[in-house]
Amino acid sequence: MRRIGVAGAGTMGTGVAQLFAEHGHQVVLLDIDPGILDRALREIARTVRLGPLIRPGLPGRDPQEVLDRITCTTEPGALAEIDYLIENVTEDWPTKCRLYRRLDGICPPSAVFGVNTSAIPITKVAGCTGRPDRVVGTHIMNPAPLKPMVEVIRGTHTSAETIEHTLGLFRGVGKDCVVVGDSPGFVTNRVAMLTVNEAMFLVWEQVASAAEVDRLFQQCFGHAMGPLATADLIGLDTVLRSLEVLCEEFQDPKYRPCPLLRRLVYAGHTGRKAGQGFHSYETGEPVGQKASVMS
Numbered sequence: 425m426r427r428i429g430v431a432g433a434g435t436m437g438t439g440v441a442q443l444f445a446e447h448g449h450q451v452v453l454l455d456i457d458p459g460i461l462d463r464a465l466r467e468i469a470r471t472v473r474l475g476p477l478i479r480p481g482l483p484g485r486d487p488q489e490v491l492d493r494i495t496c497t498t499e500p501g502a503l504a505e506i507d508y509l510i511e512n513v514t515e516d517w518p519t520k521c522r523l524y525r526r527l528d529g530i531c532p533p534s535a536v537f538g539v540n541t542s543a544i545p546i547t548k549v550a551g552c553t554g555r556p557d558r559v560v561g562t563h564i565m566n567p568a569p570l571k572p573m574v575e576v577i578r579g580t581h582t583s584a585e586t587i588e589h590t591l592g593l594f595r596g597v598g599k600d601c602v603v604v605g606d607s608p609g610f611v612t613n614r615v616a617m618l619t620v621n622e623a624m625f626l627v628w629e630q631v632a633s634a635a636e637v638d639r640l641f642q643q644c645f646g647h648a649m650g651p652l653a654t655a656d657l658i659g660l661d662t663v664l665r666s667l668e669v670l671c672e673e674f675q676d677p678k679y680r681p682c683p684l685l686r687r688l689v690y691a692g693h694t695g696r697k698a699g700q701g702f703h704s705y706e707t708g709e710p711v712g713q714k715a716s717v718m719s
């Protein structure tokens with residue numbers, strides 16, 4: 425059993441806290457917003473309760489036992505005794521850098537910092553700390569309790585010991601890992617963000633509707649979800665920020681975000697978490713409706 429600090433209780437932090445608490449770890453869950461922490465606990469209770477339906481074959485768990493392992497806080501000082509941090513705050517460089525500088529002075533020097541970013545280089549994050557050898561990319565897929573693979577990113581200074589420690593931690597919660605080198609977007613998002621952005625341009629140019637684009641990917645290529653439903657699941661605000669990071673880091677306009685993506689984010693239609701993105705989720709399931717801001 426380890427003490428895991430989880431920073432950020434949004435889409436990713438909620439799933440990461442659940443994953444570690446379900447496997448018997450003590451979790452300290454940090455966010456700046458108490459309302460988001462309350463929502464995270466409600467969501468974890470709901471998902472654990474539905475576990476046997478969502479994950480057939482896996483043992484059912486008692487939601488209260490899982491919740492009892494999670495301590496919520498808005499105070500970074502509560503992470504003073506953790507063994508391992510998994511950071512999932514907003515994909516915004518000043519926000520992440522400020523938090524790493526603060527936590528570097530709070531968390532034990534031996535603690536490893538796992539960076540769950542979509543695109544920011546791990547070596548850049550490590551530069552905000554005095555422990556660059558103990559900073560490693562832990563790109564966890566969404567939803568964290570369900571996806572079997574973690575992309576582990578070795579920054580310039582990440583030590584072999586930190587990589588081994590990280591692989592052991594994730595294997596212990598049932599995840600497989602692939603270790604890759606450092607690059608903006610790593611392997612997965614350097615490719616995936618281009619794909620989802622190009623799919624958005626197809627809708628923007630009225631070549632096809634969002635539902636048609638997704639159906640083609642599902643039925644021609646056998647993908648479980650099309651690129652626009654995937655973008656909705658990630659969160660369109662996070663997709664936009666990730667494309668901006670890729671554009672800035674590579675200085676390559678091929679990553680310029682589609683104007684339709686910006687418009688949806690400005691309208692608050694950030695995808696599944698908002699009930700509306702490229703698809704509508706008001707009934708709990710995508711129906712492939714056109715968002716009004718698209719026309």
Ligand SMILES: NC(=O)c1ccc[n+]([C@@H]2O[C@H](COP(=O)([O-])OP(=O)(O)OC[C@H]3O[C@@H](n4cnc5c(N)ncnc54)[C@H](O)[C@@H]3O)[C@@H](O)[C@H]2O)c1
Nearest residue numbers: 432433434435436455456512513514515540541542566658
């Ligand atoms: N959504 C995905 O599918 C996905 C997948 C892998 C990685 N990521 C990465 O994970 C990170 C979080 O993404 P998300 O989708 O969960 O975003 P989100 O917007 O749902 O959640 C971010 C949370 O961070 C909190 N936060 C902001 N500043 C904070 C601070 N200083 N201290 C503590 N909490 C703070 C916010 O209140 C919010 O609850 C991003 O870096 C993103 O790129 C996202």
